[in-house]
Amino acid sequence: FLSLRPGSLAFNPAAPRRLPFNSASDVLHRAATINPAPRRSRLWRARTRVASQPPGDIDESFGGAVPSYRGSLVVPAGDHFVRQHHTSRSGASSFFAPPFSLLGQGALQRLGNVVSESGAKRCLVVSQTKHLRDEDEKDVLKRLCKELFDAGTDAFIFSDVELNATTENVAAALLMAYEYDVDSIISAGGGSAHDVAKAVRALYRNPEQDAVQELVGVDEIAAGWIPAVPHFAVSTCMGACSALTRLAVITDPLHQETLEIVDWRITPSVSCDDTLLMLEQPREIIAAAGVESLAHACEAFLSNASTPVTDANALHAIRLLSSYLRAAVTSTPKDTKALDMINYGMFLAGVSFNSAGLGLSHAIANALCAKYINLPSSELLAVMLPHVLEFYGEQSEEMNDDAAELFVDLAEAMGCPKTSSPASAVKCVVQSVARLVSDVELPQTLSEVNARQSSTIMRIDDVPEIAAKAMCDCVPGVTSARHPTLGEAENFILQAWRTSKCGECGDAFIVDAVAKPEANETKKNETWVQRYNWVGSDYVV
Amino acid sequence: FLSLRPGSLAFNPAAPRRLPFNSASDVLHRAATINPAPRRSRLWRARTRVASQPPGDIDESFGGAVPSYRGSLVVPAGDHFVRQHHTSRSGASSFFAPPFSLLGQGALQRLGNVVSESGAKRCLVVSQTKHLRDEDEKDVLKRLCKELFDAGTDAFIFSDVELNATTENVAAALLMAYEYDVDSIISAGGGSAHDVAKAVRALYRNPEQDAVQELVGVDEIAAGWIPAVPHFAVSTCMGACSALTRLAVITDPLHQETLEIVDWRITPSVSCDDTLLMLEQPREIIAAAGVESLAHACEAFLSNASTPVTDANALHAIRLLSSYLRAAVTSTPKDTKALDMINYGMFLAGVSFNSAGLGLSHAIANALCAKYINLPSSELLAVMLPHVLEFYGEQSEEMNDDAAELFVDLAEAMGCPKTSSPASAVKCVVQSVARLVSDVELPQTLSEVNARQSSTIMRIDDVPEIAAKAMCDCVPGVTSARHPTLGEAENFILQAWRTSKCGECGDAFIVDAVAKPEANETKKNETWVQRYNWVGSDYVV
Structure with a gap:
């Protein structure tokens, strides 16, 4: 078959065509003469607006505005299954998908x-x-x-x-x-x-x-x-x-x-x-992609712009990824059924965030990737996700009880023992994710990500800058279920630098979709103790 | 605004157009000269093939062939969440959706x-x-x-x-x-x-x-x-x-x-x-449409051609419809949130069956509608669904254990108490649906549907004909999880004629999405007793 560089192309006079320019360099020239943002969109304006706020002082009125279909900055219903999501809002919502998908x-x-x-x-x-x-x-x-x-x-x-x-x-x-x-x-x-x-x-x-x-x-x-x-x-x-x-x-x-x-x-x-x-892919690629998709699905489910349609896709993605990722990564020979299910889970997660948007894990991973080029974003997401989920799940004034209750559905999708207590649901969700990350041998702290790199190295001094950048990341930031202050954002990047949420994996709930309801029932009312397992400054420059 | 009959149209000479014919009657004439099925499709051939079988003797080799995207009669994976669906199959699957949906x-x-x-x-x-x-x-x-x-x-x-x-x-x-x-x-x-x-x-x-x-x-x-x-x-x-x-x-x-x-x-x-x-619609229309969508979702979930993507949509549709339909139908004033959730549930059910297909309830309702014009198909579905679900859930040689286990997921989505026993899941699913149909005041037997009509009247003598027709209904028939013999089909149409599956509604599980796991735990191992509550021949002509 044919592989041609554009420079070497000869015109084909037989073909009817409309050429608004003569060469790639012509296009580039024209592009360069255009104002970088000739038609500033709402998204663009929104971003500028957030960026112009002092870090840590996110405009609350903006917090509810999601860049959606043109002509509408109204946040969609945001209603979940049995539970109400965030505040009670009404309005139309949009759902997007390819008209035809081939899978499997x-x-x-x-x-x-x-x-x-x-x-x-x-x-x-x-x-x-x-x-x-x-x-x-x-x-x-x-x-x-x-x-x-x-x-x-x-x-x-x-x-x-x-x-x-x-x-x-x-x-x-x-x-x-x-x-x-x-x-x-x-x-x-x-x-x-x-x-x-x-x-x-x-x-x-x-x-x-x-x-x-x-x-x-x-x-x-x-x-x-x-x-x-x-x-x-x-x-x-x-x-x-x-x-x-x-x-x-x-x-x-x-x-x-x-x-x-x-x-x-x-x-x-x-x-x-x-x-x-996927069959020919190395295990670590499958592991990283699987956890990245889990982050897509969790953040889409908790997003401000979620709808029952995105929930349907997100929850099933979480079920599939939680149930099958270990087998897909660890089985020898490759477990085709598990890989198939992971493939479907990734699709469902993508469909979900395509309409619902993302959250803070992505904002932080994006900020880190922008600062340190070539850092693997899926590994960063694997590290950040448990910390961000815990932050989302904290009972605070900003998050009402209904929002915390979403974790009950999230926990059920992850195969946690059935519970109606948001606090124990949050605990199980955070530990399930941390445990999965650990089981598929992805790094659990930012310093570990650092240590795996040969050249680029994160610096702990940069954390305030990363935190501020993450808070200006409009796209995942706006749909984020909760907005941290700059101090809070710095704090949990620092936590993620040093601490694994898998610190308690030893006595964590066993993640098993067919778990008996009785198991771990006694732990229900334990409070979630943050244990700081300082890895030390070995990896930190 | 403008409303014109085609006969009265004057040509608009200003508009550039291509008119391959001069009038509607010209089109009709041309259509009439075309062979009714000039290009017999696979679906067409498949239907002819099934139709040419003696009733009750469905070609098994055809049972697995689903009319899907052209060029493929291969049945997609059919794998569900944790459980395997029907037999273990591999192959690519198709998923279809509108590129952009506006909801709410x-x-x-x-x-x-x-x-x-x-x-x-x-x-x-x-x-x-x-x-x-x-x-x-x-x-x-x-x-x-x-x-x-x-x-x-x-x-x-x-x-x-x-x-x-x-x-x-x-x-x-x-x-x-x-x-x-x-x-x-x-x-x-x-x-x-x-x-x-x-x-x-x-x-x-x-x-x-x-x-x-x-x-x-x-x-x-x-x-x-x-x-x-x-x-x-x-x-x-x-x-x-x-x-x-x-x-x-x-x-x-x-x-x-x-x-x-x-x-x-x-x-x-x-x-x-x-x-x-939906706000202006009468209650009985909302009730009928809601149960029709529940039938869409249940049959799509159990379909031979289901995939994890259609499962995601079907299961969430079932959750929403089971949780909100009563409130949507009975609340005064209208419960906007419940109606919103029913609207989303209907969308999800539609997305699911659009790719996964349907089953026997639809085959039978279609056959009845074809025989008795103007019979309300959604009411027929409401009557048939519990009977068909029970038939699907029976442990038989044809259905392997894995298939019956799908009812565990179905029961969970309907808010049944958590169980790992397929038998009690089937029981709860059948009763939940029957209870819902009864609560929203839809007819529970075919004779009741009959009685509600003013003119058209079903005849019990027609049941064998209806059963035979239903079994020839290729579209839902092919994706049906189980194919009845003619005798079985007749039998459960007769059952549906006279018996409500809500006979045990008095002591049915309470359908509650936040049900305590302990509730009804003692009933787990009860066998499902079919109680025939003969309504009598009052309504039967």
């Missing part, structure tokens, strides 16, 4: 048929294989192209997507789409390949917008834009969920900015998650 | 914005208000048109859809779409308005297909067809769920046939379910 063993093979049935004849394939040493990933691309070939579809491969997708990648892939007059787009990879494909699709034959910068914000793609071509997204990198979301994150190296596009119309037409692709 | 209070108001943001300027509005005396429905249409008007979109209203959508309705609405050169379609109503809109959208600017007959089957819309216009579906009739599915059922009066179109590409672009529209 052999999904990739089925995709070939689906693409050809869609009438695709000339397909732009977006991947990052050029920047990967990963032979598996290349192998996936080969298999995909074979399926396309068998189905009678030509593939034009853009393999240059970088690890962090850039505006240059988008411009080059867009040029290639016009050059080859494609009638469909396939992306194969993790987040960045899908993100580039989403941006290319939003710009391809869009008469009103030419550059990624114009798309930034929530639903800022031109009114009246309908996708000109279908987009098929094949996930090869577990847990990222970009194959099913309405989000694209593109880095603008010219302005040193991260551009976030949120628009339901860039949700891929068909998402494809094949369990067989 | 005020969703209709939000839709105006969404339509105008989509760039729609000339919108075909499909409704059945002409055939309705219901002023509420007309009021919804007025409000909708006001939202469109405010958003700058012209509405062209086709209000002639009959109670059962016909090929004539489709032809006339299609003609109107071409005449007015519409760029979008809105349907407002119950199933038939959405079904007509889906068929019109599939044919509008479709260069390869002209008539509904050509679309019949699973994914039989031409390969390469991409919808030319977006479709916004506003549900005004609860429980039908047609606003979010990939199904359309159109009656062909010329050939006296029911045409079923199943294609993911006719899923509406945006579905809209506004809780506020």
Whole structure:
């Protein structure tokens, strides 16, 4: 099959096409002349507003406003199952999903048929294989192209997507789409390949917008834009969920900015998650992706913008991930059924946070990743999640009793013994997560994450800066169930630096979905004692 | 606003259009000359195959084959949460959903914005208000048109859809779409308005297909067809769920046939379910729609084609409907939160069966509705559901233990006391459903349904015919967890005729989502005694 650099492309005079520019550099030039944020969206304004607050002094009136579908900053109902979520609010809510998802063993093979049935004849394939040493990933691309070939579809491969997708990648892939007059787009990879494909699709034959910068914000793609071509997204990198979301994150190296596009119309037409692709992955990748998805699901469930629809998906994701992750990671030979269930759990978690948003674990992990490039965000999430859950579960004035009661449902989904006491539910949830993280051998403290790295090193002096940055992270921050003060945020980053919530794992509840109700009944009323197991400053620079 | 009969339409020479025919009668003439099933689909062939079996002798090899996405008759994984579903199978699965759903209070108001943001300027509005005396429905249409008007979109209203959508309705609405050169379609109503809109959208600017007959089957819309216009579906009739599915059922009066179109590409672009529209509905409508949705969710959960994704939706639907339906039906004044939760529950149930399919309650209700026109199918489902669930839950050679264990999850979702015994789970599930049906004052036996009718009357002599027909109902029949023999089917229709499963409601488990685990623990090992409370032949003709 064909793999071409945009620079080497010759025009194809036979193909009817509309080229609003002549080369990738032309696009880049035009992009550079555009104001970095020419159409400041609500999200953008909201972020500026939060950022302009003194750290620790989050505007309460803003706390309830979620960037959702354009024309509505109203927070959706936020009602959960039997229990009321946060305060009683009313209003319409939005739920987003790909119209067609292919899941499970052999999904990739089925995709070939689906693409050809869609009438695709000339397909732009977006991947990052050029920047990967990963032979598996290349192998996936080969298999995909074979399926396309068998189905009678030509593939034009853009393999240059970088690890962090850039505006240059988008411009080059867009040029290639016009050059080859494609009638469909396939992306194969993790987040960045899908993100580039989403941006290319939003710009391809869009008469009103030419550059990624114009798309930034929530639903800022031109009114009246309908996708000109279908987009098929094949996930090869577990847990990222970009194959099913309405989000694209593109880095603008010219302005040193991260551009976030949120628009339901860039949700891929068909998402494809094949369990067989997970079979070849190393255990630590599966473990990290599984816990990352657990963080997606927990934070979506506790989000301010959750709805019964996102709850349904989040709770079942938590059930599947809690029940099957150990087996998926530790079994030899690989436990196909467990991997299948983890694959479905990841999908459900993604569907949930795609509409409900995320919370503080992600805000902090994002801040850490921004400060220390190449730090593995899924490991950071694994460390932060128990601390953040405990913070959410604390009975405080800000959190009313109903909110704490959500932990009763959360605990049940995690297989904790049935309880109606929020306090014991919180305790079991925190310990279950910490125990799972420990069992799948992920790091339990930030200092441990630090120690696993060869070069980049976190510094404890940076904690105040990280905390302040995390509190300005609008996207997960706004939907967060609770907003910490700067002091509280610093405090629990420091805790996460040194302390594992698994300190009591020795006598933790056994996480077992078929647990007997009688077990551990005596511990119900114990208060949750925070034991600080100082790892010492061995790892801290 | 404008309401025109197709016969009275004058051509609009200014509008650019492609008219493959000159009038509705031309379309009908062309449709009539087409073989009723010109392109016999797999579904069609499968049905013929089942129908050609002697009743009661279902082909076992077909039992596992589910009409799913074209190119695959493989049954998806069918794995549930912790428990294995039916036999252990592997394979890819499909999940379908609208890309964007608006739900909750005020969703209709939000839709105006969404339509105008989509760039729609000339919108075909499909409704059945002409055939309705219901002023509420007309009021919804007025409000909708006001939202469109405010958003700058012209509405062209086709209000002639009959109670059962016909090929004539489709032809006339299609003609109107071409005449007015519409760029979008809105349907407002119950199933038939959405079904007509889906068929019109599939044919509008479709260069390869002209008539509904050509679309019949699973994914039989031409390969390469991409919808030319977006479709916004506003549900005004609860429980039908047609606003979010990939199904359309159109009656062909010329050939006296029911045409079923199943294609993911006719899923509406945006579905809209506004809780506020439920506020004006009478209690018995809410009750019937709620129990109909419960039947959707239970049968989807037990379906052969279920996946963890459909399970997530089905289980949460069951939780919401079990917890809130009584309050939604009985509270005075109307309990807005309960109605909201029922609305979400109906959506989740629809999303679930849209991919997982249905079971025997629907097969039997369909057969009864086909025999006795205008019988209320939701009441028939309410009667059949407990009987069918009991049949599914019986330990038999055909159902392995794992399958029966699914009832443990089902019972938990219904708020039954936690149990690990499938037998007591089945008992609690059957009684919970029967109790709910009784509490919301729906009929509990077929003879009671009979008695509530003024004109049409079921005859007990017809039971063998109904049973045989139900077993030939391919669509819910194939995904049914268990296939009865003809004798078994007759038997439980007869049971449903005379006996309420609520016979033991007096000492039934209390359905309470926050039930104490200890309650009713002593009843755990009781065997399920079928008590036949013969209502007598008072109602039976």
